[in-house]
Each structure stands twice: as C-alpha cells, then as structure tokens.
Amino acid sequence: MADYRRGLGDAGEEAAAQVYEAAGYEVIDRNWRNKTGEIDLILSKKNQLVFCEVKTRRSLAFGHPAEAVTREKQQRLKRLAMGWLDENSHERFSLRLDVAAVLAHRDGTFTVEIIEDIA
Structure with missing residues (x-):
C-alpha cells in the first residue's frame, strides 16, 4: 500500500508542477528535505519563490486534499522554507507558501487546484 500511495503522491506532484510550469x-x-520534513515543490517566477505542499487524493470521501494541510x-x-533559504541564496525574492490540492481521476487525469499564499 505504501508503494501505491508513493506513486500517487509522485504523480500528483508531477501534475502540480505541470500546472505551475504552464x-x-x-x-x-x-x-527537498531536512531533519524537520520535506518541501514537495520549490518554484520561481521573476522575483518570487513559491514553496508548495502537494496533497493528492483519489476521492473527496475523506475531505478536500487541502484540508490535510493543518495550521501545524x-x-x-x-520553517522548512527558511531552512531551504539558509542553504540557497535568494535574498531578492519575495516568498509565497502554496498548497496544490490534486484530485486523481480513474481515467488517469488530474484536477489541480493551486491555493496561493496559505500562511
């Protein structure tokens, strides 16, 4: 089951990345990982850096994917974004934290909703 979830998560991250790239x-x-966790996607556009948490679900039976991104x-x-910035020099960038809520459909397609500036 863990391999299935990992595959679903990877596919959701790829779908979200494609939406951002478009x-x-x-x-x-x-x-990107450090001792406190992982950031799924780090993106840039002009002078903005976006740190994105991707949540992928196969259905809404257990709620909208974004609901899994609690205040904690x-x-x-x-904190992870600050850790990434400590290791990478991007002083002139504004920062934004997003959630990509991805719904995987049975036909292999994805619906991706980007929720910007969550915190």
Whole structure:
C-alpha cells in the first residue's frame, strides 16, 4: 500500500508542477528535505519563490486534499522554507507558501487546484 500511495503522491506532484510550469513558473527543487520534513515543490517566477505542499487524493470521501494541510503543517512549511533559504541564496525574492490540492481521476487525469499564499 505504501508503494501505491508513493506513486500517487509522485504523480500528483508531477501534475502540480505541470500546472505551475504552464503558468510560467520554473521548478527549481523537488522533495527537498531536512531533519524537520520535506518541501514537495520549490518554484520561481521573476522575483518570487513559491514553496508548495502537494496533497493528492483519489476521492473527496475523506475531505478536500487541502484540508490535510493543518495550521501545524503550514507552520512546518514556513520553517522548512527558511531552512531551504539558509542553504540557497535568494535574498531578492519575495516568498509565497502554496498548497496544490490534486484530485486523481480513474481515467488517469488530474484536477489541480493551486491555493496561493496559505500562511
């Protein structure tokens, strides 16, 4: 089951990355980790950096994917973003934290909703 979920998560991250790229963003890092967690996608466009948590679900039976990003997870995403910035020099960028809520359909397609500036 873990492999299935991992595959679904990877596919959701790829679908979200494609939506961002279609909007002119460049993916500059994926699945960046430190001791406190992981950032799914880090993107840039002009002078903005976006740190994105991707949540993928097969149905809404257990709620909207974005509902899984609690206040605690938002705070962790902020700390992770600061950790990434400590390791990478991007001083002239404005920062934004997003959630990509991805719904995977049975036919292999995805619906991606980008929720900007969550925290």
